[in-house]
Amino acid sequence: MVTKDWTTGTIFLSQTITGVLGNFSLLSHYVYLYFTGCKFRPTDLIIKHLTVANCLVILSRGVPQTMTALGMKHFLSDTACKLVFYVHRVGRDVSISSTCLLSIFQAITVSPRNTLWAKLKAKVPKYIAPSVILFWMVNMILNILVPIGVSANWSEKNITKKTDYGYCYSITDKIIEYGTLYAALVLFRDVFFVALLLWSSSSMVVTLYRHKQQVQYIHGTNVSSRSSPESRATQSILVLVSSFVSLFTLSSIFHICLTALRNPTLWLVNTSAVLAGSFPAVSPYILMSHDSRVPRLCCACTRNTEFCT
Template sequence: MATRDLSIGMMFLLQTIIGILGNFSLVYHFLFLYFTGCKFRSTDLILKHLTVANLLVILSKGVPETMAAFGLKLFLKDIGCKLVFYVHRVGRDVSIGTTCLLSVFQVIMISPSNSRWAELKVKAPNYTGASNILCWILNMMLNILVPFHMTDKRNNTNIRKKIDHGYCYAVFSGNIITQSLYILLVLFSHGFCLVLMVWASGSMIFLLHRHQQRVQYIHRNNLTPRSSLEIRATQSILVLVCTFVSLWTLSSIFLICLAFFNKPSLWLKNVSTLIAACFPTVSPYILMSHDPRVSRFCFA
C-alpha cells in the first residue's frame, strides 16, 4: 500500500472513530439523564434525532471510505451500495433538517412573552416529536431515487456517465429532465433550510444582545439559574448552527470544484469527503461542551 493511501486511510479512520465516540457519548449522556430522573430540556428530543442522523452519516460514509482507502474496493455488492448511499443521503438530509428545526425552535422559545411568538411558544414543545418524524419521512421520500443510481464495481456496465466512489459506482442514465428536477428539488430543500438557519442565527444574536443590554446593570451572580441555562443553551445552538453553515459552505465549494473539473484529483475528492463528514463528527462535542449537565452529577 502506498504511503499516500495509508495517510488518507488513517485520516478517515481517525475521523470515523472520533465521530462515533462523540455521538455515542451524547447517547450515553441522554441515557444517564433519563435513568437519573433529570428534567429534559425542550430541545433534547431534537438533539436525539440529530445524534441518530449523525451516526448514520458517519457509519454509512466514514466506514466505507476508510475501508476503500486501505485498499478494500469490492466489499459491497449491488444491494449494499444502494443501501449504504441511501442511508447516507437520508442521514445527511435529516441532519440538515433537524439542525434547522433546532435553531428555529430555540428562537421561538427564547423570544419574549409579549412577542408575536408568544402563542406558538406555548405550543411548540408539543410538536417537536411530530416535526422530527415528518423530517425523517420527507427525506426518506426525497431520496427514494438514490438507490436506482448506485451499483457495485463488479457490474461492468456500459453506461458512459458514471462516478467512481472507490467502492461503488454512481451511474446516470435515463431522462435528463427528471434528473434535473430531482437535483433542483434537493437544492431547494437544502437552500430553504440554510436560509432558515441564517435567519434563526441572526435572531438569536439579536435576542441575546438585547437580553445582555437589559440585564447589564445586574451583577452576573444575580441572574436566575433558569435565565443562565437558557443563555447557555442558546449559545450552544448558535455555535452549532454557525459551525454547520461554515462547513456546509466550504463543502459546497469543493463539490462545485469536483463538478467543474473533468478529472478531479484524488486529493480533491478525499478533502471534500472529509469536510462533508466534519459536522457529524464535531457536533456532539460542541453540544456537550456547552451543556453544564455533562460536567456535574444530576440527581432525581
Template sequence: MANRDLAVGLILLTQTIIGILGNFSLLCHYTILSFTEYRWKSTDFIHKHLTVANLLALLCKGVPQTMAAFGRKHFLSDLGCKLLLFLHRVGRGVSISSICILSVYQAITISPGNSRWAELKVKAPEYIFPSIFLCWILQMLVNIIFPMYLTSTLNDKNITVKKNFVYCSSVRHDKTGDSLYAVLLSFPDVLCLGLMLWTSGFMVLLLYRHKQRVQHIRRATASSGSS
C-alpha cells in the first residue's frame, strides 16, 4: 500500500470514528432523556433526526470508503452496493433538510413580534414533525432510482462505459438523461441551501439591528446619567 493511500485511509478512519462516536453519544443522550421527565424542546426533535441521518450517512459511506482506502474495494455484492449508496443518499439529504428546517425555525423564533412571521411563532412547533417526516419521504422518493443502475465492482460483466464509485460502478447513459437526473437530485439540496443562506442572513441582520438599538439605549442612558 502506498504512503498516500495509507494517509488517506487513516484520515478517513479518524473522521469516521469521531463522527460515529459523537452522533451515537448524542443519540444515547436523547434516548436516556426520553425515559426521564425532561421537558422536550421543539428543536430537540430536529436534533434527534439530524443525529440519525448523520449516523446513517457515516455508516453507509464513511465505513466503506475507509475500507476501500485500505485496499478492500471489492467486498460488496450488488444488493449491498445498492442499499449502502441509497441509505447514504437518504441520510445525507435528510441531514441537509434538517439543518434547513432548524435554521428556518430559529429565524421564526427570534423574529420581532410585529413582523410578518409573528403568527408563525405559535404554529411553528406544530409544523416540525410533518416537515421532518416529509423530508424522509421526499429523499426516499428522489433517490429510489439511484441504486437501480449500480453494480458491485465484484461483477465481472464487460461494461465499457461506466462511472466508478470506488466500491460500486454505474452504467453511463446519454448526457441528457444524466443531466436531468443530476438536476433532480440536486434540486432539494440547492433549495435547502438557499433557504439556509436566506434565514442566516435574516438572523444576522436582525441581531445587528438589535445591537444598534442596545448601543443607542446605553448611550442615551449614560448621557442622561451624566447630566
C-alpha cells in the first residue's frame, strides 16, 4: 500500500475517533447529569439530538472512508451503500437544523424585554421537543430519494457520470434524472437554515454586546469582561457559529464540485469527506468547553430544583 493511502486512512481514522469520543463524552455528561438529579436546561434537549446526529454523520462516512483508505474494497452491498448514504444525509441535515434551532432559542432567551422576542421566552421551551422530532421526520422523508443515486462499487458498470468513494458510487446521472426538483428543494432548505442561523446569532451577539456596554457604564470600567457571563456566551456563539458556517460552506463547495465534475479525483472525494465530518467532530468540544457544568461535575446542584451552575 502506498504512503498516500496510509496518510489518508490515518486522517479519517483520527477524525472518526476524535469525533466519536467527543460526542459520546457529551452524551455521557448528560447521562451523569440525569443520574445526579440535575434539572436540564431547555437547550440540553437540542444539544443531545445534535450530538446523536453528529454521531450518525461521523460513523456513516468516517468508518467506510477509513476502511477504503486502508485498502479494503467492495465491503458494502448495494443495500448497505444506500443505507449508509441515507443515514449520513439525514444526520447531516438534522445537525444543520438543530444548530439553527439552538441559535434561535438562545437569541430569544437573551432578547431585551422591550422586544417582540421577549414575549416568546416563556412559550418557546415547550416547542423544543416537537420541533426536534419534526426535524427528524421531515429530513427522513425529504432524503428518501438519496438511495436512488447510490450503488455498490461493482454494480452499474455503464455509468457516464459518477463519484467513486471507494466503497460506493454516487451516480450523478440518476440524481439529475430523478431529483432536479429535490436538489433545488434541498438547496433552498440549506440556504434558509444558514440564513436563519446567521441572523439569530448576529442578533444575539449584538444584544449581548449592548448589555455588556450598559453594565460597564453602570459599574464603571473596572468590570472584567473576561469572566462575565455575557462575554462567555458571546464567545461560545461566535466560535460555534463561525466553525459551522465556515466548514459548512467549504463542504458545500466541494460537494458541488463533486456533483458537477465527471469522475472527480480521489483527492477531491477525500477532502470533501473530511470537511463533511469536521463540524460533527469539533462541535462537542466547543459545547463542552463553554459548559460550566462539565468541570464542576454538577456538585452544587440541588436535586430537581435548580439548574447546574
